[in-house]
Structures are given as C-alpha cells and as structure tokens.
Amino acid sequence: xxxxxxxxxxxxxxxxxxxxxxxxxxxxxxxxxxxxxxxxxxxxxxxxxxxxxxxxxxxxxxxxxxxxxxxxxxxxxxxxxxxxxxxxxxxxxxxxxxxxxxxxxxxxxxxxxxxxxxxxxxxxxxxxxxxxxxxxxxxxxxxxxxxxxxxxxxxxxxxxxxxxxxxxxxxxxxxxxxxxxxxxxxxxxxxx
Amino acid sequence: xxxxxxxxxxxxxxxxxxxxxxxxxxxxxxxxxxxxxxxxxxxxxxxxxxxxxxxxxxxxxxxxxxxxxxxxxxxxxxxxxxxxxxxxxxxxxxxxxxxxxxxxxxxxxxxxxxxxxxxxxxxxxxxxxxxxxxxxxxxxxxxxxxxxxxxxxxxxxxxxxxxxxxxxxxxxxxxxxxxxxxxxxxxxxxxxxxxxxxxxxxxxxxxxxxxxxxxxxxxxxxxxxxxxxxxxxxxxxxxxxxxxxxxxxxxxxxxxxxxxxxxxxxxxxxxxxxxxxxxxxxxxxxxxxxxxxxxxxxxxxxxxxxxxxxxxxxxxxxxxxxxxxxxxxxxxxxxxxxxxxxxxxxxxxxxxxxxxxxxxxxxxxxxxxxxxxxxxxxxxxxxxxxxxxxxxxxxxxxxxxxxxxxxxx
Numbered sequence: 001x002x003x004x005x006x007x008x009x010x011x012x013x014x015x016x017x018x019x020x021x022x023x024x025x026x027x028x029x030x031x032x033x034x035x036x037x038x039x040x041x042x043x044x045x046x047x048x049x050x051x052x053x054x055x056x057x058x059x060x061x062x063x064x065x066x067x068x069x070x071x072x073x074x075x076x077x078x079x080x081x082x083x084x085x086x087x088x089x090x091x092x093x094x095x096x097x098x099x100x101x102x103x104x105x106x107x108x109x110x111x112x113x114x115x116x117x118x119x120x121x122x123x124x125x126x127x128x129x130x131x132x133x134x135x136x137x138x139x140x141x142x143x144x145x146x147x148x149x150x151x152x153x154x155x156x157x158x159x160x161x162x163x164x165x166x167x168x169x170x171x172x173x174x175x176x177x178x179x180x181x182x183x184x185x186x187x188x189x190x191x192x
Numbered sequence: 193x194x195x196x197x198x199x200x201x202x203x204x205x206x207x208x209x210x211x212x213x214x215x216x217x218x219x220x221x222x223x224x225x226x227x228x229x230x231x232x233x234x235x236x237x238x239x240x241x242x243x244x245x246x247x248x249x250x251x252x253x254x255x256x257x258x259x260x261x262x263x264x265x266x267x268x269x270x271x272x273x274x275x276x277x278x279x280x281x282x283x284x285x286x287x288x289x290x291x292x293x294x295x296x297x298x299x300x301x302x303x304x305x306x307x308x309x310x311x312x313x314x315x316x317x318x319x320x321x322x323x324x325x326x327x328x329x330x331x332x333x334x335x336x337x338x339x340x341x342x343x344x345x346x347x348x349x350x351x352x353x354x355x356x357x358x359x360x361x362x363x364x365x366x367x368x369x370x371x372x373x374x375x376x377x378x379x380x381x382x383x384x385x386x387x388x389x390x391x392x393x394x395x396x397x398x399x400x401x402x403x404x405x406x407x408x409x410x411x412x413x414x415x416x417x418x419x420x421x422x423x424x425x426x427x428x429x430x431x432x433x434x435x436x437x438x439x440x441x442x443x444x445x446x447x448x449x450x451x452x453x454x455x456x457x458x459x460x461x462x463x464x465x466x467x468x469x470x471x472x473x474x475x476x477x478x479x480x481x482x483x484x485x486x487x488x489x490x491x492x493x494x495x496x497x498x499x500x501x502x503x504x505x506x507x508x509x510x511x512x513x514x515x516x517x518x519x520x521x522x523x524x525x526x527x528x529x530x531x532x533x534x535x536x537x538x539x540x541x542x543x544x545x546x547x548x549x550x551x552x553x554x555x556x557x558x559x560x561x562x563x564x565x566x567x568x569x570x571x572x573x574x575x576x577x578x579x580x581x582x583x584x585x586x587x588x589x590x591x592x593x594x595x596x597x598x599x600x601x
Contacts, residue, residue, distance in 0.1 A: 051518070055517070
C-alpha cells in the first residue's frame with residue numbers, strides 16, 4: 001500500500017486535454033497517468049510513453065510454441081513411439097506443420113493476453129484507484145504526482161490555466177488491492 | 193503552403209525505363225535466336241515459355257493494384273486515399289501488358305506445335321482419356337474467348353474506376369446527397385470488378401493460362417495460390433512507387449502510417465501465400481497418389497529443387513522475419529529492399545510453375561530470362577510514370593480523403 005499525494009485535474013474535452021498534456025510536460029510536471037473514458041489515438045505519444053514491448057513478448061511466446069510442437073512431436077514420433085503412417089518416414093515434417101502452427105498461435109495468444117493482464121495489473125477482483133469514477137463516463141482525468149518540492153498551489157493554478165474544469169489535491173492509493181467496488185463505495189463517499 | 197500535386201516525370205526516370213525496355217527487347221531477340229528460332233519444338237517452347245511466364249506474371253501483378261483499389265472501396269476504406277492515385281496509375285498498365293500477354297497466349301495456343309499447351313493437339317486429346325474428359329474446358333475456342341474477354345473486362349472496369357476517381361478533380365461534390373451517390377456509384381463498379389476478378393484470377397484464368405501446361409494434373413488450390421502470389425507482389429509494387437514518390441518530394445500527405453499499412457499487407461499476404469502454397473503441397477504429399485505427386489517430383493525433389501526452396505525462403509522466411517517488426521514497416525530502406533525481394537521471389541514462383549513441364553531435363557534459366565523480366569519492369573515504369581503525371585497525386589475532392597490524412601495505426 002502506497003498512498004501518494006496528487007494534483008488532479010478533470011477535463012471535459014479531449015481537444016483541451018491534448019494540448020494540456022503537452023503544456024504540462026513542457027512545464028516540467030510529472031504526469032502520473034491520464035484516465036480517459038475511451039482510447040485516444042496519439043495520447044501515448046503526447047504523454048511520452050515508450051512503445052509497448054508486448055510484441056516482443058508475443059514473438060518469444062510464438063517461437064516457444066513452435067519449438068515445443070516440433071520438439072515434442074519429433075521426440076514422440078521418432079524416438080518414443082514410432083508409428084508407421086501409410087509408409088511415410090517417421091520424421092515427416094509436413095504432417096506436423098498444422099499442429100506446429102496451432103501451438104504457435106496458442107502460445108502467442110494466451111501468453112500475450114496474460115502478459116497484457118500482468119502489465120495492466122488486471123485480474124479478477126483486483127482493483128485499482130482511477131481517481132474519479134466519472135473517468136469511465138465523460139471526464140478526462142490528469143493526475144500529477146507531487147514530490148516534496150512541488151508547489152501545489154502553483155500546480156493547481158497551472159492546470160486551471162491549461163483548461164481543467166475542476167482541480168484538487170488528493171491522496172490516492174497507487175497500488176492494486178483485492179476487493180469489490182461496493183465495499184469501497186463508502187471510501188469514495190467519504191473522500192469526495 | 194501549397195503541395196506538389198502534379199508528378200513531373202524526371203528525365204532520368206524515363207531514360208532508365210526506356211533502357212530497361214531496350215534490354216528486354218534485346219533479351220527477347222537473343223532468346224529467339226538461341227532457342228525460339230530452332231526447329232526443335234522443345235527449344236522453341238523454351239522461348240515461348242519465358243514470354244508466357246513474364247507476361248502473365250507482370251499482367252497479374254499490375255492487375256492486383258486495381259484489385260486493391262476495388263477491395264478497399266468495397267470495404268469503405270478511407271486510409272488509402274492519400275496514395276490511391278499510385279495503384280490507379282499502376283493499373284493503367286493493365287491494357288498495355290494485357291495486349292502483349294493476350295497476343296503471346298493466343299500465339300502459343302494457336303501457333304502450330306503443341307509443346308507448351310499439349311491439350312491444343314486434337315489428335316493427342318482424342319487418344320488421351322484424361323484430356324478428352326477435360327475437353328469442355330481445355331479447348332482452343334474456350335481458351336481464346338476467355339482470354340480476350342478477361343483482358344478486355346479487366347481493362348474496361350479498371351478504366352471505369354480510374355475515370356470515376358478523376359471525374360472529381362475538376363468539380364468537387366457540393367452536397368452530402370451527391371457525395372453519397374458518388375460513393376454508391378464507386379461501390380457498384382468496384383463490386384462489378386471484384387466479381388469479374390473472382391471469376392478470373394481467383395478461379396479460372398490461372399487454370400487456363402498456367403495450370404494447363406501440366407494438363408494431366410490439377411489442383412483446385414492453384415488459382416487462389418496464384419492470386420496470393422500476384423497480390424503480394426502487387427502490394428510490393430505499390431510500396432515501391434510510394435517510396436519513390438516520397439523520396440522525390442511528392443505525396444506530402446502519405447506518411448509512415450500509410451507505409452506501415454502497406455507493409456502489413458506485404459507481410460500478411462506473404463503468410464497467406466505460404467498457407468496456400470503449403471496446403472496445396474501437403475494434401476498431395478499426404479495422399480501420395482502418383483498422378484498428383486508428379487507435379488512436385490521435378491519441383492521439390494528434381495532439378496528445380498534449388499529454385500523451389502530458394503523461392504520458399506524469399507517468399508516466406510524473409511518477409512516473416514524481416515517485416516514482422518513495426519520499425520521495419522516504417523523504414524523506407526527495409527520496405528524497398530523487401531518489396532524488390534518479394535517481387536523477385538514471386539517471379540521465381542511463376543518460373544517454377546511454368547518451366548518444369550516445358551523443360552523437364554534441365555533448368556534453362558539464363559541471363560535472357562532476367563532480361564525479359566527487366567523489359568517488363570521498364571514497361572511498367574514507363575506507363576505508370578506517364579499515368580501518374582496525368583492526374584493530381586491527391587484525389588482531394590473524394591469524400592473519404594480526410595479520413596486518410598488523419599490516418600493513424
């Protein structure tokens with residue numbers, strides 16, 4: 001559990017949010033995260049996030065699948081239990097291609113889904129605080145992480161000048177926890 | 193800021209194109225002298241087979257760009273609008289190569305000796321029970337009608353699509369109703385083209401033009417496989433022209449996002465081609481029936497083995513490993529290299545489709561074959577360059593153009 005202090009700005013338009021993200025970064029503030037109701041193309045670039053390495057992971061899972069399939073079938077059909085299929089050689093690579101292909105796809109897809117869940121910290125019953133419940137509806141939330149050197153009043157002012165409709169300083173949980181939302185409702189009501 | 197709307201053909205470009213065409217003509221003459229003029233039917237068949245392979249391959253490749261336009265039009269795609277004039281210009285080559293290929297095909301079918309299309313020999317067919325069963329399809333009348341009709345329809349429908357696109361340059365569409373009507377009109381003509389395309393390239397024409405060289409053998413996969421081959425080479429050709437124009441300061445609104453998607457097409461259809469190539473092979477390998485395996489005997493195990501496996505590496509392993517990453521698809525150098533490699537690889541694919549039946553004893557590949565191919569490349573360069581310079585490079589009045597300008601992958 002790590003509760004941190006944030007300066008939070010709520011925006012009501014992504015056309016305002018975009019230049020705001022750029023201005024905030026240029027001014028030297030550190031953006032913790034931006035929460036939006038829908039995916040916004042190019043926002044990751046504007047926030048300066050690096051490209052995901054999910055693809056590389058997918059490639060590695062894929063070749064693991066290929067190697068598993070080819071290795072296992074080769075071992076099973078040429079070493080462990082040789083079977084004569086229509087007089088073909090025991091090592092008949094063409095016949096193994098479909099299974100190899102399927103296992104490659106299976107390993108890559110399942111592996112990538114699990115990796116994606118891990119990277120985004122998604123799992124059943126795992127909850128994360130997203131600063132404003134309306135960020136799943138019609139509000140765009142930008143959270144700036146405060147350090148001991150941050151001048152909060154200045155940051156609040158700055159967020160307002162770049163177009164935030166509502167700004168406040170909040171303490172928020174940054175880690176995930178296990179629970180259900182109805183249990184935490186009280187928590188939200190108390191704070192907001 | 194104004195954009196450079198009109199392509200001006202550089203002098204050097206035309207010089208290179210004409211030089212390549214000259215090389216092609218010299219190669220054809222050389223090939224004619226060394227083999228085409230010989231009285232031995234196998235020697236002259238080798239000359240005609242080279243013409244057949246090159247003309248059909250390049251005809252199907254340039255025709256693939258019109259398929260690309262019509263398929264994206266039917267899917268209501270907008271992303272390709274920024275560079276759509278490029279495939280349009282490439283498809284303008286279809287009538288030119290169409291006439292050449294049609295003449296070569298008809299000459300082979302009607303021209304005396306029956307070495308390449310041995311089903312044209314009626315005495316031979318009467319004695320051959322397999323060929324006489326195929327007589328309804330494999331006969332010279334049907335061949336001639338289908339060939340002429342196919343080339344005329346491709347040329348006409350392609351011309352109509354280009355006409356529709358260029359008609360907007362002079363007068364913009366004012367109202368939403370007009371725009372809807374324009375899109376509908378486009379959709380109908382594109383659908384007609386797709387129907388003709390699927391009845392020809394995707395089903396019957398490769399059977400007639402290429403598969404009938406091995407007239408005893410057949411594969412229902414063959415046409416799809418040929419289509420995949422030419423479509424991926426066609427996308428590579430589009431990529432080459434887009435990169436060429438970008439490097440010369442044209443196509444300001446085409447950016448890495450568009451190039452990325454062309455790269456995805458090259459990657460995806462390389463895999464698709466392999467899927468069909470392998471499916472055709474595996475079923476025959478599994479069943480192991482002599483009359484089917486005879487097709488792969490010279491190709492996978494005989495003297496054409498080298499070309500067969502080289503083609504597999506170029507057309508599958510290389511695109512799979514090189515074009516997989518995002519950065520590779522956004523790099524002009526990689527895309528250019530891979531596009532040339534893919535076109536060459538599928539040219540080899542056509543080579544091993546045509547030649548094992550014509551020349552079963554030795555691989556007859558010599559420099560002249562590459563010369564003939566270069567001649568067709570020069571022709572494509574020349575005609576595409578002319579077509580590009582005739583219309584603005586951006587179809588700026590098309591209703592979907594904004595979708596392309598803000599395209600983002």
